[in-house]
Amino acid sequence: xxxxxxxxxxxxxxxxxxxxxxxxxxxxxxxxxxxxxxxxxxxxxxxxxxxxxxxxxxxxxxxxxxxxxxxxxxxxxxxxxxxxxxxxxxxxxxxxxxxxxxxxxxxxxxxxxxxxxxxxxxxxxxxxxxxxxxxxxxxxxxxxxxxxxxxxxxxxxxxxxxxxxxxxxxxxxxxxxxxxxxxxxxxxxxxxxxxxxxxxxxxxxxxxxxxxxxxxxxxxxxxxxxxxxxxxxxxxxxxxxxxxxxxxxxxxxxxxxxxxxxxxxxxxxxxxxxxxxxxxxxxxxxxxxxxxxxxxxxxxxxxxxxxxxxxxxxxxxxxxxxxxxxxxxxxxxxxxxxxxxxxxxxxxxxxxxxxxxxxxxxxxxxxxxxxxxxxxxxxxxxxxxxxxxxxxxxxxxxxxxxxxxxxxxxxxxxxxxxxxxxxxxxxxxxxxxxxxxxxxxxxxxxxxxxxxxxxxxxxxxxxxxxxxxxxxxxxxxxxxxxxxxxxxxxxxxxxxxxxxxxxxxxxxxxxxxxxxxxxx
Amino acid sequence: xxxxxxxxxxxxxxxxxxxxxxxxxxxxxxxxxxxxxxxxxxxxxxxxxxxxxxxxxxxxxxxxxxxxxxxxxxxxxxxxxxxxxxxxxxxxxxxxxxxxxxxxxxxxxxxxxxxxxxxxxxxxxxxxxxxxxxxxxxxxxxxxxxxxxxxxxxxxxxxxxxxxxxxxxxxxxxxxxxxxxxxxxxxxxxxxxxxxxxxxxxxxxxxxxxxxxxxxxxxxxxxxxxxxxxxxxxxxxxxxxxxxxxxxxxxxxxxxxxxxxxxxxxxxxxxxxxxxxxxxxxxxxxxxxxxxxxxxxxxxxxxxxxxxxxxxxxxxxxxxxxx
Numbered sequence: 001x002x003x004x005x006x007x008x009x010x011x012x013x014x015x016x017x018x019x020x021x022x023x024x025x026x027x028x029x030x031x032x033x034x035x036x037x038x039x040x041x042x043x044x045x046x047x048x049x050x051x052x053x054x055x056x057x058x059x060x061x062x063x064x065x066x067x068x069x070x071x072x073x074x075x076x077x078x079x080x081x082x083x084x085x086x087x088x089x090x091x092x093x094x095x096x097x098x099x100x101x102x103x104x105x106x107x108x109x110x111x112x113x114x115x116x117x118x119x120x121x122x123x124x125x126x127x128x129x130x131x132x133x134x135x136x137x138x139x140x141x142x143x144x145x146x147x148x149x150x151x152x153x154x155x156x157x158x159x160x161x162x163x164x165x166x167x168x169x170x171x172x173x174x175x176x177x178x179x180x181x182x183x184x185x186x187x188x189x190x191x192x193x194x195x196x197x198x199x200x201x202x203x204x205x206x207x208x209x210x211x212x213x214x215x216x217x218x219x220x221x222x223x224x225x226x227x228x229x230x231x232x233x234x235x236x237x238x239x240x241x242x243x244x245x246x247x248x249x250x251x252x253x254x255x256x257x258x259x260x261x262x263x264x265x266x267x268x269x270x271x272x273x274x275x276x277x278x279x280x281x282x283x284x285x286x287x288x289x290x291x292x293x294x295x296x297x298x299x300x301x302x303x304x305x306x307x308x309x310x311x312x313x314x315x316x317x318x319x320x321x322x323x324x325x326x327x328x329x330x331x332x333x334x335x336x337x338x339x340x341x342x343x344x345x346x347x348x349x350x351x352x353x354x355x356x357x358x359x360x361x362x363x364x365x366x367x368x369x370x371x372x373x374x375x376x377x378x379x380x381x382x383x384x385x386x387x388x389x390x391x392x393x394x395x396x397x398x399x400x401x402x403x404x405x406x407x408x409x410x411x412x413x414x415x416x417x418x419x420x421x422x423x424x425x426x427x428x429x430x431x432x433x434x435x436x437x438x439x440x441x442x443x444x445x446x447x448x449x450x451x452x453x454x455x456x457x458x459x460x461x462x463x464x465x466x467x468x469x470x471x472x473x474x475x476x477x478x479x480x481x482x483x484x485x486x487x488x489x490x491x492x493x494x495x496x497x498x499x500x501x502x503x504x505x506x507x508x509x510x511x512x513x514x515x516x517x518x519x520x
Numbered sequence: 521x522x523x524x525x526x527x528x529x530x531x532x533x534x535x536x537x538x539x540x541x542x543x544x545x546x547x548x549x550x551x552x553x554x555x556x557x558x559x560x561x562x563x564x565x566x567x568x569x570x571x572x573x574x575x576x577x578x579x580x581x582x583x584x585x586x587x588x589x590x591x592x593x594x595x596x597x598x599x600x601x602x603x604x605x606x607x608x609x610x611x612x613x614x615x616x617x618x619x620x621x622x623x624x625x626x627x628x629x630x631x632x633x634x635x636x637x638x639x640x641x642x643x644x645x646x647x648x649x650x651x652x653x654x655x656x657x658x659x660x661x662x663x664x665x666x667x668x669x670x671x672x673x674x675x676x677x678x679x680x681x682x683x684x685x686x687x688x689x690x691x692x693x694x695x696x697x698x699x700x701x702x703x704x705x706x707x708x709x710x711x712x713x714x715x716x717x718x719x720x721x722x723x724x725x726x727x728x729x730x731x732x733x734x735x736x737x738x739x740x741x742x743x744x745x746x747x748x749x750x751x752x753x754x755x756x757x758x759x760x761x762x763x764x765x766x767x768x769x770x771x772x773x774x775x776x777x778x779x780x781x782x783x784x785x786x787x788x789x790x791x792x793x794x795x796x797x798x799x800x801x802x803x804x805x806x807x808x809x810x811x812x813x814x815x816x817x818x819x820x821x822x823x824x825x826x827x828x829x830x831x832x833x834x835x836x837x838x839x840x841x842x843x
Contacts, residue, residue, distance in 0.1 A: 009537055017537035099534045101610040104590075108541035115549040119556075144686050148564040155552040162548075165621050173613040177606060178532065207621045211628030215782070221559045223687050223771050224778035226632060229658070230672040230681055231689035232775035234640035237632055244631075304649055514531070 007510050016111075019103035020510060021088045024110050026406075028085025029399075031114060033475070035077030036392075038121070040468050042070040047430075047464040049447055050457050063447035064132035065124065071135025072153075075253070076160050077117050079391045083256040084109075084167050086398055087195045089406065091171065093501040093508065094189045096180025096517045101173035109167040116159035123149035134445060136246065139227035139238035143219045150220065154213045161206040168199035168206075175199075180500070182519035186280070189499050190273065193280050194259030197287045201248045201255075204291075209245040212238065236301050243294035251290045254354075254386060255283060257394035258325060261347045263499070264401050265329050268344035269336025270496035275328040282321035282328075289318050299370045308367045315365035319358070326355055341494070342416030346397035349424050350390060357385025360435065375445075378438025384431045388467075396423070396474065403478065404493040408507025409485030415477045422470035429463025530604040533597065540590045547583025554579050591800075595810070595818065608817060615821040619828050622790070626832050629786065633779045633839060637665050641775070644671055657682050666695035670774035692769035696759070696780060698842050708759045709841045712752055713833065716791075719748035720830040723798070723823045733813045735805065742802045742819075745826070749795035756788045783840055790829045797822035 008014045008023065015027060046066045049057050058066070088106065092099055100106045123130040128147035131137065142150060175196045179188070188196075215226040215238075225231020227238045266273045273279065295303060295311040303311075329351055338344070360382040364370050373379060396419070404410050433456040438444075442453045449457065492502045500519070504512045554576025561572055597603060639650070645663030646654030654661065661674035670689040672681050678688050694700050701707035723745040729737030760781075763769040771781050801819040804810040811819055 013537065016542050017539055019535050019537055098532050102614060103534055104538050104540050107538070108544050111541050111545040112548055115545065119549075119553060140684070140686075144684055148560050151556045151560050151563075152553075155556045159548065159552060165618075169614050169617045169621075172617055173610045176613055177609050203617050203621045204624050207625035208628045211625055211632075215632065217559070218771070218778070218782065219686055221563045223689075224782065225670070225686070225689050225775050226778050228686050228689070229644060230678075230683075230685040231670050231772075231778070232641060232644065232663075232667050233636065233778065234644070237635055237640060240635060241628060241632065244628075302650060511534075 018107055019099070021092050021100045021103070021106065022406075022508065022510065024100075024106050025085045025088030025090075027110050028081050028088060031110070032078050032080075032082035032085060035073050035081070035117060037471070037475075039070050039073035039078050040471060042066045042073070043464065044468050046070065046447075047461040050449070051461040052458065053449055053451055053454050055448055058447070060447045061129060061132060064134075064445070065130040067445055068131045068134055068137075069121070069124070072120065072131070073117070074387070075135060075249070076157075077113075079253050079387065079395070080164065081113060082395050083195075083198075083253075083391075084164075086191075086256065086260070086395070086402075087167075087171055090402065090501060091174055091192055091195060092178070093504065093512055094192050094499055095175065095178060095183050096500050096513045096519065097174060097178035098511065098514050098516075100170050101178055102170050105166055106170050109163045109170065112159050112163050116156040116163070119152050119159075120156040123147075123152050126152070136242060137216075138242070139216060139219070139235045142238075143216050143227055146220065151217070154217050157213045158210055161210045164202050164206045168202035171195055171199040172203070180513065180516035180519050186277065187519060189259075190262035190276070190279055191256070191259035194255040194262070194283050197283050198252050198255045201252050201287055201290065205245045205248040205252075208241060209249075212241040212245065215241070236298070239298045239301060240295065243297045244291075246297065247294040248287075248290040250383075250386070251286055253391050255286070257350070257391045258283065260394040260398045260401075261329060261350055264343050264347045264397055265332050265351075267401070267494050267497040268341060268347075269333045269338050271332055271336040272498070273328070274331040274334075275324070278324050279328055282324040285321040286318060289314060289321070293318065296365055296367075296370075299367045300374045312365060312367040316362065319362055322358055326351065326358070337496075341400075342411070342413060342420055343397040343401035345417060345420040345424075346393045346400070349420065350393040350397065353385055353389030353393070353424075353427070357382055357390060360385065373438065375443055376438040377434040377442045377444055380444045381431050381434035381438055384434075388431070389427055393423070396420075399474075399478065401494070402501075403481060404488050404490075405501060405506055405508055407482050407485070408487060408489065409481050410488045410493075411477055411481040411485055415473065415480075419470055419473045419477060422473065423467055426463050426466030426468075426470055430460050430467050431463070433457075433460050433463075530606065532604060533602040533607055535597075538593075540586060540593070543586040544583060544590065547579050547581075547586050550575055550579025551583055552579070595804075598815070598817075599810075611817055611821070615824060619824060622828065626783075626786070626835075629779070629783050630835065630839065633783065636775050636779065641665065641667070665776070666697050666700075667691060667774050667776040668695075672774075688772065689774045690768075690770075690772055692763075692767055692773045692777065694767040695769060695776060696763065696767070696841060708755055708762070709837060712755050712759070713837050715748050715752045715755065716830050716833050719745050719752070720827055722748060723826050727820070727823055730811060730816055730819065731813055735811075738811070739802065739806050742798060742805065746795060746799050746802055749791060749798060749826075752791055753788065753795065756784070756791070759784075780840060783836055787829065787832055787836055790825075790832070794822065794826045794829050797825060 008020070009017070015023060018024060045058065046063060049063055088100065126149040128149060130149055131142070131147065131153045133141035133146060175188070175192055215224070218224040219226055219228060225233040227233050227235045229235070262273055262279060293311055293315045295307060296315040299308055360378070364373055364379065364382060400411060400416050437453045437456045440453065442449055489506050491504065491506055493506065500517060503517070554572050554574070557570060557572030558576055561570055641663040642648060643650030644654065644658060645651065645661055647663065658671040658675055661669070661671040668691055670691050672678055672685065672689045673691060675681055678685065696709065698707060704710065722741050726738050726741035726745060729741060769777055769780070771777055801822050804818065
């Protein structure tokens with residue numbers, strides 16, 4: 001390792017054998033986008049079936065496989081890897097590190113993902129069909145009544161859990177060990193902070209998910225009775241273990257999104273982030289609380305009243321640190337010299353729609369009320385407001401914000417804004433009516449429904465198609481930028497942007513910060 | 521803050537491009553895909569062999585060989601002096617958080633055990649608010665731990681069981697609990713505990729020897745530790761043999777058998793991994809002359825892992841065998 005600067009290798013081996021955090025970040029981002037398209041296609045199929053009451057296009061068994069794979073692929077294949085890709089690209093550049101702490105393991109974390117999802121997707125062509133038990137794979141649907149392909153599902157979960165654990169250990173080691181001199185913890189960009197806390201959550205709960213699917217595997221193939229009452233086990237045990245993983249998991253998805261928004265809003269408000277310290281503490285508080293609220297997903301399962309009350313109050317507490325964050329973002333914009341480029345539009349869209357999703361979450365946290373909302377389309381509306389308008393909107397914002405730094409070319413602003421407005425309008429047409437049908441009693445995960453829900457479902461489907469189509473525009477804009485965008489060499493793409501990533505050349509050289517910068 | 525200027529900065533070693541990750545991926549994916557095939561052939565198949573075992577073993581071999589090569593390269597890089605103090609701290613952090621993830625994995629199975637023993641079990645047996653279904657579904661089932669009679673048996677076997685299930689759950693004749701042991705000196709778990717606790721002590725003595733620069737002491741006590749680890753595995757095999765051959769205690773023995781075998785089984789797998797790690801460190805020291813008083817992270821990480829499996833055993837001993 002002399003002082004020679006070396007660029008990327010040529011051809012396919014660059015990507016297969018790379019140890020470069022930017023290459024690996026790029027692969028994560030493209031992989032997650034392709035999974036986003038695949039998961040989105042499955043969603044389009046379900047929405048097409050739900051366009052009208054009655055069975056038109058697909059049979060109920062296939063519908064169940066579509067909803068299951070849509071959820072699994074979006075959560076594990078699209079959203080999570082997209083933020084890992086962003087972490088790979090940005091964290092070393094934000095803290096002044098030469099690369100991720102463990103570069104070869106970094107490459108391994110990525111490369112086990114595509115074959116794991118290939119195995120998962122291939123279950124569609126297996127005898128008995130793909131997993132059909134919902135992304136939450138509750139026992140006994142996923143054990144006693146599961147199709148044989150469940151075994152492949154279990155092993156793919158194992159593999160992508162391994163990928164997440166290795167990726168998180170890498171991020172923790174990078175952030176704790178590789179900050180440039182002077183980059184104290186409380187000077188770190190918020191995106192780094194939120195990812196550090198997210199990585200702790202991942203290391204803590206991915207093994208729990210591995211334990212849950214291992215118990216399923218043993219019940220299915222080796223005669224144990226973890227989730228079978230006949231042998232003294234309990235199907236509800238599955239739900240407890242799953243949600244002990246699953247609730248921190250939703251914060252694993254949203255915390256990096258918080259980080260992105262906390263980077264972008266100050267840049268376009270041309271003001272430092274309001275309440276930096278409280279943002280850090282709020283993130284930590286949300287992470288802590290995520291471990292003690294899991295059973296709010298299972299109020300109707302028959303818990304003792306003391307349990308319902310504990311989980312209800314603990315869940316409501318989360319609104320406090322989340323409120324701190326929302327108010328800090330709003331206050332950052334207050335009297336700022338605001339401009340509304342595409343990343344900012346997506347962040348404001350995030351702020352408004354995520355807050356709606358947060359409030360419906362608060363409604364769902366009320367145990368007695370939840371008996372009415374449980375497993376209805378109200379829940380579907382709620383978590384799409386936080387998953388799509390939360391995580392996916394912030395991811396779109398991040399791509400527009402950092403794309404010029406990544407490839408040295410400027411995206412088409414008009415097309416970016418069009419993408420935002422079509423997404424925003426399409427999203428709300430798709431999901432806002434689902435609040436109403438949910439409150440009126442339409443259950444989730446069904447291919448057919450009562451006639452009184454027909455109008456809203458048709459509106460919902462039209463909105464979903466609009467939102468889906470707008471992602472094609474996104475893809476086009478990104479590809480057009482990379483291939484033929486207007487070249488830019490400004491180190492700082494955005495006037496108000498702060499941070500070490502804006503001090504390096506544009507496009508970012510293959511290796512950055514080989515000697516650490518001095519941070520003051 | 522200005523004390524560390526960039527000129528004195530010791531470069532963080534970023535390896536050149538490497539085939540390790542892709543090879544490890546091939547091995548891992550083939551072995552898991554093969555394992556899934558084997559299990560589905562066993563449970564859902566018609567008994568026809570599809571060569572799944574071949575895929576599994578090839579993948580596992582390929583994976584192990586890759587890991588072997590990977591660690592070999594990492595060791596060579598350290599010997600070549602590529603590892604700065606900062607990189608060594610990365611390894612420390614990596615190992616710490618890896619062990620933390622393992623702790624959470626065991627917590628899952630302990631959590632399942634506690635949940636069944638304190639909540640779900642009594643409810644199944646008709647106690648408390650959750651017990652109202654007992655007379656409809658599992659009439660006659662009374663909860664006790666260890667579970668001498670499964671709910672299925674309580675209602676008269678699988679034929680008269682009211683709801684679908686995944687098979688026949690036949691309770692054991694004798695459990696592994698201390699209360700059912702013939703005599704204390706015949707009770708294997710106690711001997712296992714003695715073996716494993718003393719191995720944690722011997723690995724510490726070995727570490728002390730290494731810190732003093734006494735390689736003879738290090739090699740001796742590390743060798744003893746490996747021998748104790750192998751003894752533990754042997755005793756555990758004996759215990760499983762006893763369970764299946766004489767106690768009627770199997771994976772099918774309801775939730776007691778499930779939790780017993782999964783907790784002790786995963787612990788056993790971790791002991792085997794830990795023993796292999798320590799054995800490799802022993803070979804590195806004896807054959808390769810590796811490790812000095814101030815550079816021995818391979819050993820140190822393995823010893824942390826060993827202490828971790830020891831602590832897990834203490835909890836196992838308490839909650840699976842005694843209480």
